[in-house]
Amino acid sequence: MGRGRVQLKRIENKISRQVTFSKRRSGLLKKAQEISILCDAEVGLIVFSTKGKLFEFSTDSSMERIIEKYEEYAYSEKRANNDCERKENWCHEYPKLTARIELLQRNIRNYAGEDLDPLSLRELQNLEQQIDNALKRIRTRTNQLMNGSISQLQKKEKSLHEQNNLLAKQLLKENEKQQAEESNKEEEEGLAKDASNFGLPKSPSELHRIPSLTIRYYFSLSL
Structure with missing residues (x-):
């Protein structure tokens, strides 16, 4: 009667588990060495115990x-x-x-x-509908761009109109100033001409340079 298959499971007893680990580890390292020698294979074996201790075997130098x-x-x-x-x-x-x-x-x-x-009739109708929808979107976008361009042109027109008004006001002020200066000049020239005819100062500023004459009257009263 043959032996039954042993069920593999974790060994609960700590001591038994450590003993089994030591035996199986030695056998595993031995098998690794044997297969490397017999079959000329490169073998690398790494084992960590439950406590974190490292056991390794390698056919290479490291x-x-x-x-x-x-x-x-x-x-x-x-x-x-x-x-x-x-x-x-x-x-x-x-x-x-x-x-x-x-x-x-x-x-x-x-x-x-x-x-x-x-294309069938149904497909042609669908194609026509798609083209119509595309044309509507194109028209909408075209109108948007045109309205935007018109709005920009209107803004530019308003700005130019305001600039023209400002320039007109400045030009009017300059003309008024120039006319006032010419009027003052003509007035001074007229005064100078009259003064030369009567021997008077030619300009109001020369009046201050004419010597003043003071006339006094003396009265005597006899009783």
């Missing part, structure tokens, strides 16, 4: 070299898998994209009034 080799292999394998996934995705997406491009190109030709023969 465990780091085997770990680096493992990381390089894992990265290459992962990259190859990703490339395969991308290729598979592209194989699935390519027909969809091709069909989408063909549909868009056919719609463009239909919007231009080309290749209409294969």
Whole structure:
């Protein structure tokens, strides 16, 4: 009668668990060494006990070299898998994209009034409705742009009108000032001409330079 299969589960007894770990660890390290020798294989074995103690075996001079080799292999394998996934995705997406491009190109030709023969009456009506909607949107956008341009022109016209009014006021002030100066000049020239005819000062400023004459009257009263 053969032995039954032993069920693997955690050993509850702490001492028994430590003894079993020591035996199995030694056997595992021995098996790793045997397979490396018999099969000329590169082996790296790392074991941590429940207390965190490290046990290791490596056929190379250092465990780091085997770990680096493992990381390089894992990265290459992962990259190859990703490339395969991308290729598979592209194989699935390519027909969809091709069909989408063909549909868009056919719609463009239909919007231009080309290749209409294969279309049914229902399809032609839908196409006409789409074109009408597109024309409405185009008209709306055109009106918006035109209204915006008109508004800008009106603002510019108002600004130019205000600038013209300001310039007109400034020009009027300059003309009034010039006329006043010319009037004063003519008045002074007239006074100078009259003064020269009567021997009087030619200008009001010369009046201050004429010597003044004081006349006094003396009265005598006799009784």
